[in-house]
Amino acid sequence: MAEQLPHLLRSDAQDNRDRVLDAARALFSERGLDVPMRVIAREAGVGPATLYRRFPTKQTLVDEAFIDELATCRRIVEESCADPDPWRGFASAIERLCVLNARNQGFVNAFMSANPEAEMFTEHRVSLQRQLAHLAQRAKRAGALRRDFVMDDLVLVLLAGRGLSSVLPSSREARALRFAELAIDAFRERGEGISVGQRRR
Amino acid sequence: MAEQLPHLLRSDAQDNRDRVLDAARALFSERGLDVPMRVIAREAGVGPATLYRRFPTKQTLVDEAFIDELATCRRIVEESCADPDPWRGFASAIERLCVLNARNQGFVNAFMSANPEAEMFTEHRVSLQRQLAHLAQRAKRAGALRRDFVMDDLVLVLLAGRGLSSVLPSSREARALRFAELAIDAFRERGEGISVGQRRR
DNA sequence: AACGTAACGGACGCCCCCGTCCACTTGACC
DNA sequence: GGTCAAGTGGACGGGGGCGTCCGTTACGTT
Incomplete structure (x- = not known):
């Protein structure tokens, strides 16, 4: 360090x-x-x-300042990839990334979108994205991840996690965990019981 | 106007x-x-x-500037309350609020959290929150909304919706719709293969 | 048409932030 | 201990945003 x-x-x-x-x-x-x-x-x-x-x-x-966090990101994703259970790996990656984002207000802004000229970040970004894509594909193949999942969904959730910045630091972590739980549930493939009201052509 | x-x-x-x-x-x-x-x-x-x-x-x-949007909010929530189907009402409120938030970058910031001294906003906020709580309770009683749902979850999602501000205006609306879809799926009670949408006891 | 007052906008002062310059200080090596 | 370059921080200039002042413009009324 x-x-x-x-x-x-x-x-x-x-x-x-x-x-x-x-x-x-x-x-x-x-x-x-x-x-x-x-x-x-x-x-x-x-x-x-x-x-x-x-x-x-x-x-x-x-x-x-955020080099360490970037390393943390890589470690999280790698550990998730190493998880023999595809769904658990995918879910734990989401959860831990959400918590990390909540803990570091500026990190997502620094990492995502923000600065296109930060060569260091973009490089790591594509690498991370590739691993995450692999993680997702594995979970989908196992039938645990909803079939219509696309990578953009993950970006959406990670980006959205940034929105809970405004909550006071005390409850921030708890919020992040709950948010991750909801996101994971949203991504989980739900059984054969097809629900009405969701398919909107 | x-x-x-x-x-x-x-x-x-x-x-x-x-x-x-x-x-x-x-x-x-x-x-x-x-x-x-x-x-x-x-x-x-x-x-x-x-x-x-x-x-x-x-x-x-x-x-x-946002008085109109506030009225739109009220209308959305009222129409959702008027929907005879509890779940559909709840879901459509979420979807329409997400779209509204995506369309107006500043609105959520202006409405939520931001300015504690804007008496006009706080007043409407509590009123809206009450209606939303009613909407949620009704959906929960119908067995369509996940049992562990709490109002904070809704705030969480609405706040999170703010995070997709950074996407370019063109795809903003599509993103908001997808995000709403995910949120609604996250809130749906997953269960015994009951199909929601029509009241199931 | 003329007049008085409401309304207008350019210019101003204030503050905060970024990034730089320069005279002074201090660590490291002899 | 002496030397000197590397290092330091206070001060400076530039830019931008907020809110205000004041001489000028134009509405609308008589």
């Missing part, structure tokens, strides 16, 4: 850099991406110039 | 007021609430001062 490439930075510079990243992570997670750079700098106990020297643009800082 | 209280405003003033409201509605719907007042004024073909004279604060403008 802490950068330890053959210490090109002076020790105090490295300290400050780490403190800035910590502060950025905390604030981005708590309040979303539109936290002023000054606030991050003040929180980290450095001046604005120091912050800007390490991270020339706000985007750079955002990218660096 | 157009204010016609015994014309206290001069004709040109009334015209400008209407144009401002039209522009505000269009821009808020399309781009969300964080549209600069200047942009609204320019779009309406008036100066900033004129705008601020009619609507002393941005909040005032937002409130006025």
